[in-house]
Amino acid sequence: MNLNLQSNDFELFSIPLQFSQDRAALDARWKELQREAHPDKFAAQGAAAQRVAMQWSVRINEAYQRLKNPLARASYLCELNGAPINAENNTAMPTQFLMQQMEWREALEEAKTVGDLEKIAAQTRASEHAQMDKIAQSLDAARDFAEAARQVRSLMFIERFASEVDARIDRLEA
Amino acid sequence: MALLQLSEPGQTPDPHARRIAIGIDLGTTHSLVASVRSGVAECLPDEQGRVLLPSVVRYLSANGRQIGFDALAAQVQDPVNTISSAKRLMGRGLGDIGKHSQFPYQFIDKPGMVTLQTVAGEKSPVEVSAEILATLRQRAEDTFDNDIDGAVITVPAYFDDAQRQATKDAAQLAGLNVLRLLNEPTAAAIAYGLDNASEGIYAVYDLGGGTFDISILRLTQGVFEVVATGGDSALGGDDYDRALVDCVLARAGLGADTLSASDKAALQKAARACKEALSAAESAPFFVQLSKASIHFEMQAADFETACAHLTQRTLAAVRKALRDANLAKDEIKGVVLVGGSTRMPQVRKAVASFFGREPLTNLNPDEVVALGAAISANQLIGNQGGDDLLLLDVIPLSLGIETMGGLVERIVPRNQTIPTAMAQDFTTYKDGQTALALHVVQGERDLVADCRSLARFELRGIPPMVAGAARIRVTFTVDADGLLSVNAHEQISGVQAHIDVKPSYGLSDEEIARMLQDSFLTAKQDMAARALAEAQVDADRMILATTSALAADVDLLDADELGQIERLMADLAQARIHADAAGVEAATQALAKGTESFAAQRMNRGIQKALAGRNIESV
Numbered sequence: 001m002n003l004n005l006q007s008n009d010f011e012l013f014s015i016p017l018q019f020s021q022d023r024a025a026l027d028a029r030w031k032e033l034q035r036e037a038h039p040d041k042f043a044a045q046g047a048a049a050q051r052v053a054m055q056w057s058v059r060i061n062e063a064y065q066r067l068k069n070p071l072a073r074a075s076y077l078c079e080l081n082g083a084p085i086n087a088e089n090n091t092a093m094p095t096q097f098l099m100q101q102m103e104w105r106e107a108l109e110e111a112k113t114v115g116d117l118e119k120i121a122a123q124t125r126a127s128e129h130a131q132m133d134k135i136a137q138s139l140d141a142a143r144d145f146a147e148a149a150r151q152v153r154s155l156m157f158i159e160r161f162a163s164e165v166d167a168r169i170d171r172l173e174a
Numbered sequence: 175m176a177l178l179q180l181s182e183p184g185q186t187p188d189p190h191a192r193r194i195a196i197g198i199d200l201g202t203t204h205s206l207v208a209s210v211r212s213g214v215a216e217c218l219p220d221e222q223g224r225v226l227l228p229s230v231v232r233y234l235s236a237n238g239r240q241i242g243f244d245a246l247a248a249q250v251q252d253p254v255n256t257i258s259s260a261k262r263l264m265g266r267g268l269g270d271i272g273k274h275s276q277f278p279y280q281f282i283d284k285p286g287m288v289t290l291q292t293v294a295g296e297k298s299p300v301e302v303s304a305e306i307l308a309t310l311r312q313r314a315e316d317t318f319d320n321d322i323d324g325a326v327i328t329v330p331a332y333f334d335d336a337q338r339q340a341t342k343d344a345a346q347l348a349g350l351n352v353l354r355l356l357n358e359p360t361a362a363a364i365a366y367g368l369d370n371a372s373e374g375i376y377a378v379y380d381l382g383g384g385t386f387d388i389s390i391l392r393l394t395q396g397v398f399e400v401v402a403t404g405g406d407s408a409l410g411g412d413d414y415d416r417a418l419v420d421c422v423l424a425r426a427g428l429g430a431d432t433l434s435a436s437d438k439a440a441l442q443k444a445a446r447a448c449k450e451a452l453s454a455a456e457s458a459p460f461f462v463q464l465s466k467a468s469i470h471f472e473m474q475a476a477d478f479e480t481a482c483a484h485l486t487q488r489t490l491a492a493v494r495k496a497l498r499d500a501n502l503a504k505d506e507i508k509g510v511v512l513v514g515g516s517t518r519m520p521q522v523r524k525a526v527a528s529f530f531g532r533e534p535l536t537n538l539n540p541d542e543v544v545a546l547g548a549a550i551s552a553n554q555l556i557g558n559q560g561g562d563d564l565l566l567l568d569v570i571p572l573s574l575g576i577e578t579m580g581g582l583v584e585r586i587v588p589r590n591q592t593i594p595t596a597m598a599q600d601f602t603t604y605k606d607g608q609t610a611l612a613l614h615v616v617q618g619e620r621d622l623v624a625d626c627r628s629l630a631r632f633e634l635r636g637i638p639p640m641v642a643g644a645a646r647i648r649v650t651f652t653v654d655a656d657g658l659l660s661v662n663a664h665e666q667i668s669g670v671q672a673h674i675d676v677k678p679s680y681g682l683s684d685e686e687i688a689r690m691l692q693d694s695f696l697t698a699k700q701d702m703a704a705r706a707l708a709e710a711q712v713d714a715d716r717m718i719l720a721t722t723s724a725l726a727a728d729v730d731l732l733d734a735d736e737l738g739q740i741e742r743l744m745a746d747l748a749q750a751r752i753h754a755d756a757a758g759v760e761a762a763t764q765a766l767a768k769g770t771e772s773f774a775a776q777r778m779n780r781g782i783q784k785a786l787a788g789r790n791i792e793s794v
Contacts, residue, residue, distance in 0.1 A: 003786050012786075031397050035565050036785035039594065039655050042778070043353050043555035044193075044324075048771045052778040054654065056786075058596045065591070166498065170619075173491050 005055060008080065009063035019077055019139040021067065030064040071159060074135050074152050083145035085152055097154055104161055108168070117169050124162045131155045193323040195353065195556035196314045197361070197548025200303060200327055200341065202261040202384030202410055203515070205229050206542060207310040208549035209317075210558070215365065215549040217542050218317045226541060227313075229383075231305045232256040233294035241309045253278035253439035255292045259412055260306075262384045263288055263299035264344075265336030270408075276416055278435035287340065300344045307348035321709075324353040326552040328544050330385040331357035332405035332571045334617050335629050335659050342656070353555040355656040358382070359389035360398060360568055361547030362513040366538055367393045374508035375401070377496075379526055379534070380544075381489060382514040384410035388493045390500045390507070399567040402500035402590045404492045411516035414482050415445040418473070421481040422460055426469050437464045448473050453518050479521040486525045493529065499590050510534040515541050566655075567592055574651050574659060577614035577623045579604065586651045589619065593657060598650040607639040611647055613672075615661055634663040634672040710759040714751050717763050718744060721770060724777060731776045743769045 003012060010017045013029050035041075037056035042049040066072045075085045093101075104120065111117045131154060138148035196209045196218075204226040208217045217225040224243075232245035233255045240248065249256045257279065263271065268283040280291040289298045307327070314322050327345050329338055338355055345352045359378035366372070372393050380387040387405040391398055419441045423430065433441070444462035451458035452475045460471045497504065510526060512534045517523065526534050538546075554563055574587040576599070587597045603611065611634045618626030637645055646666040653659050660675045721744055729737065743766040750762035 003783055031394070031399070031565065031567075033786055034567060035397075035563075037782050038565060038567075040354070040555060040566060041563065044557040046767070046774065048774040049778050052775050053782065054594050054652075056782050057655075058594050058652070061592050061595050169498070170495060173494060 005059050009067050009076065012060065012063050013067060015067075017077070017080070019070075019074060019136050021073070023068065026064070026067055030060065030068075033060045070132050070135075071152065071155055074139060074148060074155075077139055078145050078149045078152060081145040083149040085149055085156075087153055087156055090153060093154060093157070097157075101157060101161065108161075108165060111168070114169055114172050117165055117172070121162065121165045121169070124158060124165060128155065128158050128162065131158060192558055193556045194314075194318050194320055195324045195326070195549075195552035195558065196311075196322055197326045197356075197545050197550070197552045198307060198310055198328065198345075198350075199358070199361070199545035199548060200261065200307060200329075200344075201229055201544075202259050202382055202412065203229055204383070204541070205306050205310060206545040207314050208542070208545040209314060210549050210553035215546040215553075217545055218313055220313055227306065227309060228258070229260065229303075229306050230256060230258040231260070231302050233292040233297065235293045237294060239294070239305065241305055250436055250439045250443060253435040254280060255294070256439075257290060257292070257297070257302045259384055260299045260302035262408060262412070263290075264303065265334070265338075265340040266299075276430075276438065278438045286336070300340050300347065303341070303344035304347035307345055307350060311348055311350055323351065324552060324556045325350040326354045326356050326361075326548045326555065327352060328356050328358045328361050328548050329657075330380075330382070330405065330407055331359050331387040331389050331400075331403040331568075332385065332407045333657075334407070334572050334627055335574075335657070336617075336627060337407060338657050342658070353552055355658075356548055356551055356566075357387070357389065357400070357403070357568055357657075358385075358544045359387045359403070359513065360391070360400060360566060361545075361551065362511060362543045363389070363391050363393065363398050364547035364550050364564065364566075365543045366511050366535070366547075367398065372509065375502065375506055377493070377507050377510045377530070378513055379489070379493065379510060379517065380405075380513040381516040381522060382410050383516065384408070384412050386410060386489050386492065388489070388496045390496055390502065396563070397565045397567065400569045400592075401502070402496045403569055403571050404496035404499065405571070406488060406492060409485065409488060410514075411446075411449075411519075413485055414449060414516065414519065415442055417481045417485060418445040418449060418460075418478060421477070422469060422471060422473075425471065426467070428464075428467065428469075432466070434465050440464065444469075449478070449519070452478055453520060475520070482521065486522060489522075490525060490529055504530055512536050513540050513543055568655070568657070569593060570595070570653055570657055572617050573619055574615070574617050574629075574653070575626070576601075576649060577616060581623045583616055583618075583621055583623055583626055586649065587653060591653075593653045594655050596650055596652040598648050601647045601649060602643050603637065603640065603645045603647075604642055606642050608642070608645075609637045609639060610635045611637065611645075611663070613649065613661070613663055615651075615659070629659065630661070630674055632661070632663075632672060632674045634665065634670060636668070636670045637665050638668045638670075640667075706756040707754060707759070710756045710763065711751060714747055714759050714763045717766055718747060718751075721766065724770070724773070728773075728777045728780065731780070732773060736773070740766075740770055740773065 015021060034057060037053055037060055039050050039053040039057055042053045066076050078085055107120055111120060131151060135148055135151045135155065138144050138151060196207050199206045206217050206225055206227065208215055219225050227242045228246040230242065230245040230249065232240040232248050232252060245256055249258065265287055267286065268281055268288050271288065282289045282291055282296060287298060289296045311322060325345065327341060329341050342352055342355060359380045362378050362380060363376065374393060376391050376393060378389045378391065385407050386409040387403065389403045390401045392401055440462050444460055448458050448460040452473065457472050457474045460469065460473045462469050507530060510530050510532065512526065517540050523534065553559055569590045570587060570593050571589060573585050573589045575583040575585040578584045584599060586599045587595060612631065613634065614623065614631050615629045616623055616626040617629055620626055634647065648664050648666055650662045651659060662671065662673045664671045721740065747762040747766050750758045
């Protein structure tokens with residue numbers, strides 16, 4: 001295949017176009033590709049070489065960031081399959097999911113110690129994993145990309161909440 | 175040189191194959207230079223056999239200066255003109271320096287970065303650092319009896335853009351060709367990892383004289399991948415000295431306001447001596463003669479530890495945060511490496527060991543390990559090392575963003591992102607008919623612009639009048655492998671663009687650097703002309719050889735016109751080469767370099783595409 005900067009992430013990494021990926025293989029491929037393109041390899045070769053190497057190296061890092069992050073990878077697959085996430089315009093969520101979110105937020109407000117917060121963080125992580133399994137099912141088995149996009153939107157809520165928990169821990173420890 | 179050497183293995187287009195590259199650890203309290211000689215990295219000693227150079231510069235009235243040990247010896251006697259710890263002032267304003275009454279200097283508040291009033295005039299921390307770098311460059315030149323082709327300069331991983339830029343300016347001012355700014359913990363990992371053939375996840379805990387870094391790295395087969403980094407660019411051994419001084423002053427019932435500049439310098443010196451003695455004993459004398467009193471105590475190690483416990487705790491908080499960022503638990507860390515002279519303090523070792531539940535590794539000299547890693551990296555970057563190279567995948571330590579409405583920060587590049595990286599965010603106009611957008615670039619983790627470091631301001635002008643919210647302005651942040659930022663703004667409907675390389679406002683212009691270079695370093699004029707001609711001819715030969723081999727490999731990328739143009743430039747250069755005129759040879763070399771730039775870019779693209787495709791076929 002003739003690769004260029006516009007090739008999609010899966011082509012660039014030469015991996016199957018699907019959600020399930022072997023993280024170790026992904027990491028190894030990333031390093032293989034960077035070995036060929038990193039600007040350090042061309043440090044003694046002038047500005048033009050540096051510029052081109054930098055473009056490729058940046059592109060490889062961008063693809064790797066997206067591929068290694070399950071949420072980003074799922075969003076990207078939905079988009080490639082004609083079901084963009086459109087998180088800003090599409091905020092409808094199942095009632096049960098919203099109820100659970102409210103409970104979590106109450107718990108976060110009441111949390112006082114790093115220990116309390118770490119307990120919440122563990123709960124959130126478990127929920128993230130469960131949601132990820134559903135998404136994998138929709139993308140790779142059912143190939144229902146519209147449903148996957150809905151599930152991704154829910155996962156985005158969970159991840160936002162998780163990063164708020166982390167930020168609270170950071171502040172308490174600062 | 176613009177042309178690429180994507181040559182076949184075994185074929186070197188360079189007639190002078192081995193080039194001289196050095197690694198410099200520009201430290202808060204002392205600096206070192208190292209180089210790879212006969213395959214081994216070693217620190218280069220001065221004439222007296224000492225490898226450490228105290229990072230101290232004393233300015234004298236008659237335009238002279240003392241650097242290193244001589245300056246250090248004068249610190250108490252001439253505190254105002256003897257600048258140490260300049261690294262703590264790099265890229266910093268007066269407000270950043272904190273309890274600056276502890277410094278005996280006369281600061282002048284300047285936008286972007288403070289300067290210091292000395293007997294030799296106003297000096298910026300960049301100039302002070304350049305003196306130290308130039309001294310080390312000179313040491314290397316004397317060692318090799320030759321010019322230095324390139325240098326890797328180390329910086330704390332937690333340095334922000336302004337501090338990195340200031341360091342690069344200083345190196346340029348010292349006449350060094352900077353191959354790369356390398357993060358100190360990464361440099362240590364290179365020296366350490368190669369020495370121990372280590373694989374797995376390692377933590378590098380680097381407590382220097384004035385900075386603290388924690389980096390979590392994954393080491394696999396020559397790849398040094400930084401997973402997360404954290405730290406405090408204003409926390410180091412100096413602060414332990416100060417905590418000791420505060421403790422002593424409190425016991426003696428003396429206020430800091432009663433002290434003269436000499437007293438402060440004397441206290442600092444006494445504190446350092448006492449601290450060092452306490453690394454090997456349970457108690458040590460603290461003795462100092464001040465202008466109005468003398469202090470003499472027997473300091474207990476336990477009391478010193480209590481006085482500094484809050485500092486050690488601050489380092490551990492940064493370690494916990496880096497582990498969280500890396501998504502790793504303590505027990506996943508295979509080894510902890512201690513770097514920096516301040517890790518000699520038993521209280522620090524003890525705290526790190528008990529935090530990780532394992533004894534840290536200390537088999538390399540913590541003072542030298544950073545310079546050694548930098549030398550190994552420099553040797554590779556200059557092209558001396560064939561075969562399988564190291565690959566350094568570092569990260570940006572602090573998030574980068576842009577000011578939005580209400581003084582809030584919109585984050586564009588999150589911290590711990592692998593570099594080089596480019597990330598974009600779309601913005602729009604908020605008023606009908608708005609034709610310009612002011613962009614304020616900041617760095618830091620806080621939500622309010624006021625709590626982050628301001629890096630640059632620029633404007634995108636000439637946006638065609640539209641209703642509010644109709645313009646689509648894409649702002650792209652590009653961070654190179656040195657961790658330096660450039661920003662591009664592009665209105666996508668009209669195509670209007672603006673670009674800046676983020677140079678803080680104190681950033682020295684190229685003319686200023688040229689002038690300062692002439693003023694300070696290039697005093698030896700003899701042989702200059704002859705040497706310039708020889709260098710120009712070597713460059714010309716390299717250029718012609720590289721062009722010839724590039725044409726042999728990829729001439730099909732060019733049409734007849736382009737080829738004719740390049741051949742003409744080569745003939746011109748060959749002609750100029752014959753005349754003994756350095757400027758003429760340089761100009762012709764430059765012309766050929768410029769004329770082959772787009773060819774070089776095309777070859778490069780082809781080379782990388784081929785290499786990537788090759789990788790893919792191999793592994794399918």
